[in-house]
Amino acid sequence: MTRAAQDTVPGERAPNKLGLEAVAVSVALAASNAAAYVLTVIAARVLAPSVFGEFSSLFALLVVGAVPAMGLQTVVALRVARGRREGGEAFTLGLIATAGVTAFGFAMVPVLVALLHLDGPAAALVVAGSLAPLTLLGVWHGVLQGTRRFGTLAGLVALEGAGKIGGALTGLFTTRTPTGALIGTAAGMLLAAVVGWVLCGRSRPVRGGWRGxxxxxxxxxxxxxxxxxxxxxxxxARHALPAHEAGEYAVGAVVTKIAYWLPQAVGVLVLPRLADAENRRRTVAIALAVCAALDAVVIAVAALFGDTVVSLIGGAGYAGADLPVAIFALVGSLLAAAQILLFSRIASADRRSTLLLWLAVALEIVLVLAWWRSSITEVVAAAAVATAVLAVVGSSVEYRHVNDRSRDV
Structure with missing residues (x-):
């Protein structure tokens, strides 16, 4: 029996321990994101502009490539939290998903070479190969999250961030090429994936893992x-606005990311609890309240000290930019709420309601391309409207679903 199989899902933790775990997860996630930002800044100074463009586009592909790992982590965490704690089953599911994602990545190599105007396939091949450890890490994150071993999860997240960024910097300074940086990133993620496998009990594949x-x-x-x-x-914004205004918009978008990422630990902590249908409504309500409280601080700071925030993020060159910083913060807070609601719908196996996200994407595109495209304020207002509609309708669906279930009982 694996260690993951032996672990029992803990009961309610003492508030002080839960608080420490929340801080640990928050710090690990924040440090990982900050390190990625530092990598971008250093790469911009080490590489020539044309090569830096290649670097940025290739690392952006890894962000997209992490999406299957996010889905895998969510499913594994929920299955484990419901009592299906067989590490071998989760490992098998992860191996199958990893094989599919990696095969797709290698099949896309010729397309990426042409699309990104690469000199050869080497960099694209490394990106495709990196998808394997990246996807497997989703399994180990999910197992640790589902068993509520949040302190260990924070350590693995920190190790993953250090491995990815440290490896990328090592490859960057050694070779002065995007390919070298990507090789370093792949090595760092592989190390983290192996450590995750050890932490989760050195699981072995079993039959039947494909069912998820x-x-x-x-x-x-x-x-x-x-x-x-x-x-x-x-x-x-890049499509609709002049280049200078699009650059200013990018500074405001950093505030959106801050408001979105600040409550990320809330989602990590509550996801296993959402597996319990009886307490889901209370869990969602508390999670949304905590997210709102955290982001209320961000919105207040943005409203009161907007010019200072812009200068701190963008530097002196953006000191005169007239950005609606509070609206950017509002968009991020609404996205954080939408994520909690999404986790609840996935936990409820409600496949239709998740289509609301795609409708919100379509609404934002239509608003900008058809009407609100003449200024920074209009574009961010479109984002605010789309995310607000998503949050309101998503909350309504959540409330109706819970009420319907209560009547059935």
């Missing part, structure tokens, strides 16, 4: 829609 593939596919497409929605306004 449908759940993974559903969660993956929902996560893809969320990732797209989080980044869509930047793409639309």
């Amino acid at each position: 593939l449908g759940e993974v596919a559903h969660a993956g497409q929902a996560m893809l829609a969320l990732v797209l929605l989080v980044n869509l306004d930047l793409v639309l």
Whole structure:
């Protein structure tokens, strides 16, 4: 029997321990994101502009490539939290998903070479190979999350971030090429994946693990829609606005990311609890309240000290930019709420409601391309409207679903 199989899901933790775990997860996630930002800044100074463009596009592919891992983590965490703690079953499911994602990545290599105007296939091949450890890490994150070993999860997240960024920096300074940086990143993720396997009990594959593939596919497409929605306004701003204003918009979008990422630990902590249908309504309500409280601080700071925030993020060159910083913060807070609601719908096996995310994506695109495209304020307002509609309708669906279930009982 594996260690993962022996672990029991803990009961209610003492508030002080839960608080420490929340802080640990928050710090690990924040440090990982901050390290990725530092990598971008260093790469911009080490590489020539044309090569830096190649670097940025290739690493952006890894962000997209992480979506299947996010879906896999969500499904494994929920299955484990419901008592299916067989590490071998989760490992088998992860291996099958990893094989499919990696095969797709290698099949896309010729397309990527042509699309990104690469000199050869080497960099694209490394990206495809990196998808294997990246996807497997989703399994170990899910096992640790589902068994509520949040302290260990925080350590693995920190190790993964250090491995990815440390490896990328090592490869970057050694070779001065995007390919070298990607090789370092792949090595760091492989190390983290092996450590995750050890932490979760050195599981072995078993028969029947493929049965969760449908759940993974559903969660993956929902996560893809969320990732797209989080980044869509930047793409639309680049398309609709002059280059200078699009650059200013990118500074404001950093505030959106801050508001979105600040409550990320809330989602990590509550996801296993959402597997319990009886307490799901209370869990969602508390999670949304905590997210709102955290992001209320971000919105207040943005409203009161907007010019200072812009200067701190963008530097002196953006000191005169007249950005609606509070609206950017509002968009991020609404996205954080939408993520909690999405987790609840996935836990409820409600496949129709997750289509709301894709409808929100379509609404934002239509608003910008058809009407609100003449200023920074209009583009971010479109993002705010789309995410607000998503949050309101998603909350309504959540409330109705819980009430219907209560009447059935």
